Amino acid sequence: MTDHELALKAVALRRRMLQLIHDAGAGHTGGGLSCLDILTVLYHRVLRISPETCTDSGRDRYVQSKGHCVEALYAVMSDRGYFPDADLDTLCHYRSPYVGHPTRKIRGMEMNTGALGHGLPICVGMALAARMDGADFRVFTLLGDGELAEGSNWEAAMAAAHYRLDNLVAILDHNALQITGSTRDVMSNEPLEEKWRAFGWEVRRVDGHDYAALTAALMTPPPAGKPLLVLADTVKGKGVSFMENVGKWHHGVPSDAELAQALAELAATETRLKEAIA
Amino acid sequence: MFSPAAKLQLEALKLTKGRANLEEFADTLQALATADRSIVAVTSDSRGSGKLGPFGKALPKQIVEVGIAEQNLVGITAGLAACGKKAFGVSPSCFLTARSLEQIKNDLCYSNVPGVLVGISAGVSYGALGSTHHSLHDLAVLRAIHNIIILVPADNFETREAIRFAATATRPVFVRFGKAAMHHLHPPGTSFVMGRAITLREGSDVAFIANGETVVHAVLAAAQLATEGIRARVLSLHTVKPLDTAAILAAGRECRAVITVEEHMVAGGVGEAVASTLLTAGLAPRFQRVGFPDEDTVTGAQADLFRHYGLSMEGLAATARDLLASRPGQ
Numbered sequence: 001m002t003d004h005e006l007a008l009k010a011v012a013l014r015r016r017m018l019q020l021i022h023d024a025g026a027g028h029t030g031g032g033l034s035c036l037d038i039l040t041v042l043y044h045r046v047l048r049i050s051p052e053t054c055t056d057s058g059r060d061r062y063v064q065s066k067g068h069c070v071e072a073l074y075a076v077m078s079d080r081g082y083f084p085d086a087d088l089d090t091l092c093h094y095r096s097p098y099v100g101h102p103t104r105k106i107r108g109m110e111m112n113t114g115a116l117g118h119g120l121p122i123c124v125g126m127a128l129a130a131r132m133d134g135a136d137f138r139v140f141t142l143l144g145d146g147e148l149a150e151g152s153n154w155e156a157a158m159a160a161a162h163y164r165l166d167n168l169v170a171i172l173d174h175n176a177l178q179i180t181g182s183t184r185d186v187m188s189n190e191p192l193e194e195k196w197r198a199f200g201w202e203v204r205r206v207d208g209h210d211y212a213a214l215t216a217a218l219m220t221p222p223p224a225g226k227p228l229l230v231l232a233d234t235v236k237g238k239g240v241s242f243m244e245n246v247g248k249w250h251h252g253v254p255s256d257a258e259l260a261q262a263l264a265e266l267a268a269t270e271t272r273l274k275e276a277i278a
Numbered sequence: 279m280f281s282p283a284a285k286l287q288l289e290a291l292k293l294t295k296g297r298a299n300l301e302e303f304a305d306t307l308q309a310l311a312t313a314d315r316s317i318v319a320v321t322s323d324s325r326g327s328g329k330l331g332p333f334g335k336a337l338p339k340q341i342v343e344v345g346i347a348e349q350n351l352v353g354i355t356a357g358l359a360a361c362g363k364k365a366f367g368v369s370p371s372c373f374l375t376a377r378s379l380e381q382i383k384n385d386l387c388y389s390n391v392p393g394v395l396v397g398i399s400a401g402v403s404y405g406a407l408g409s410t411h412h413s414l415h416d417l418a419v420l421r422a423i424h425n426i427i428i429l430v431p432a433d434n435f436e437t438r439e440a441i442r443f444a445a446t447a448t449r450p451v452f453v454r455f456g457k458a459a460m461h462h463l464h465p466p467g468t469s470f471v472m473g474r475a476i477t478l479r480e481g482s483d484v485a486f487i488a489n490g491e492t493v494v495h496a497v498l499a500a501a502q503l504a505t506e507g508i509r510a511r512v513l514s515l516h517t518v519k520p521l522d523t524a525a526i527l528a529a530g531r532e533c534r535a536v537i538t539v540e541e542h543m544v545a546g547g548v549g550e551a552v553a554s555t556l557l558t559a560g561l562a563p564r565f566q567r568v569g570f571p572d573e574d575t576v577t578g579a580q581a582d583l584f585r586h587y588g589l590s591m592e593g594l595a596a597t598a599r600d601l602l603a604s605r606p607g608q
Contacts, residue, residue, distance in 0.1 A: 057362060061361075103389075104390065110360065111360060115380055118384060121353025122385055124350070125358040125365070126357040126360060128358060129361030129362065130361065152381075156354075159350055162345075
């Protein structure tokens with residue numbers, strides 16, 4: 001799939017994600033939009049998994065540590081055929097397996113996440129298991145920048161470097177906003193690149209909405225023995241003008257009118273993309 | 279650990295001294311891991327405390343050291359287990375079940391990943407080190423989490439069997455024991471079944487329902503009471519979850535009094551589990567819980583604390599006498 005095709009795909013996925021959150025009356029809109037391009041690249045270009053192979057022992061593992069952005073993941077995975085899209089109409093309904101955070105009851109989900117600071121330690125364990133078995137699968141996790149205040153991330157960052165886990169990739173969805181406001185104001189985490197490098201990681205900083213840059217960062221092997229952090233600069237609410245960089249959309253649910261406006265904007269984006277190629 | 283009178287009773291019962299359950303655990307795990315290369319021990323600078331030094335030397339590729347980082351210990355254990363390893367996370371119970379409780383709840387139990395957690399030096403094993411090092415809360419907090427099997431073995435045999443069971447479990451397991459040398463309580467041929475209490479003595483006047491390192495004291499108290507014509511039943515309730523409700527209800531129906539005995543705070547522990555089982559079934563025998571009260575724990579070694587809080591032969595026998603002398607409902 002070309003970058004242009006991925007861009008069109010991402011527009012469709014953003015629409016589906018917004019519709020899901022609107023219909024469910026709950027969800028994490030801003031962060032879902034900020035990580036959607038990352039997820040699109042992961043599931044279309046990077047992860048060695050498919051609906052048919054998602055229980056094979058040699059599959060790549062993806063654990064979404066920022067589990068609250070599950071609606072974006074649901075949209076991407078249903079589009080890839082892990083489960084019927086119509087199932088998502090039950091999101092957050094009574095007795096639906098599609099709850100507001102990932103669970104292993106859903107085909108293709110590796111772990112139940114939602115409490116922050118859990119994904120990276122789990123992935124260290126998975127990467128160690130691959131090493132012990134001489135398996136060549138890679139292990140990926142997606143972290144939020146607000147999430148980095150959880151100390152368990154740094155326990156795991158230390159362990160990953162100690163064990164020279166070059167089969168481990170953490171992607172940081174660096175949208176610089178969290179529920180209370182700017183991450184800089186809530187609990188500053190800069191300088192991020194230096195911190196991760198000091199912990200012994202290979203750090204690659206990219207535009208988190210640039211498919212080619214994300215692909216290159218994720219697919220180019222890190223130096224031997226180094227775990228890889230892809231520091232993806234993103235825009236919270238990306239793709240919808242009135243949601244971009246606005247804190248209230250962390251878990252804001254669009255009204256009927258807001259949804260209509262957002263979908264219209266995305267339709268216009270789609271038209272522009274199609275014209276650009278023509 | 280034992281008064282002179284208790285030592286005489288040990289001799290009379292021909293209860294021989296074994297070793298610490300901790301050592302039994304370490305040897306059992308090493309034997310299992312030698313035969314099954316998917317078994318991995320995970321330690322948080324707890325290799326020495328867990329007696330896993332020989333394991334580490336013999337099977338260096340099957341041990342993961344995470345440093346002093348219990349949250350990471352449980353997360354890594356879950357990640358290993360999710361990728362097909364039989365992972366045993368080993369750490370003092372005081373840290374393991376408090377600092378990393380959320381990892382236990384989510385990464386193992388909610389995710390339904392069959393990792394094993396081994397809470398070493400549990401209860402007041404660390405005695406005089408103080409309450410930072412006591413785990414009098416661990417059974418209460420884990421009882422309230424869905425999808426975990428909780429094992430509290432009493433002696434070397436139960437510890438060996440608990441670890442063997444854990445290695446085959448398809449759900450998360452928590453095993454908890456101390457580091458004092460234990461007496462052998464079971465005759466050869468005893469069978470250990472997860473979820474099934476073991477009856478160590480029959481009796482119908484009073485039932486001691488105990489587990490872990492307190493069981494031997496209940497056995498001694500029962501023997502002491504026998505000399506006074508009081509027939510005491512002793513159950514080793516080695517599985518706290520799932521609870522053996524049949525054995526508890528039988529004790530409640532067949533005995534005039536029930537006494538629970540635990541190296542744990544009485545709030546949320548085995549005593550409350552037993553009481554709720556009895557009451558729910560409409561049974562109300564005379565009842566007493568012996569354990570640690572909700573107070574600033576007195577200082578001292580494990581033996582001092584057991585004596586202070588009545589977890590000794592003398593203390594348990596006195597509780598039984600008082601309870602039987604009381605009128606029902608008082």
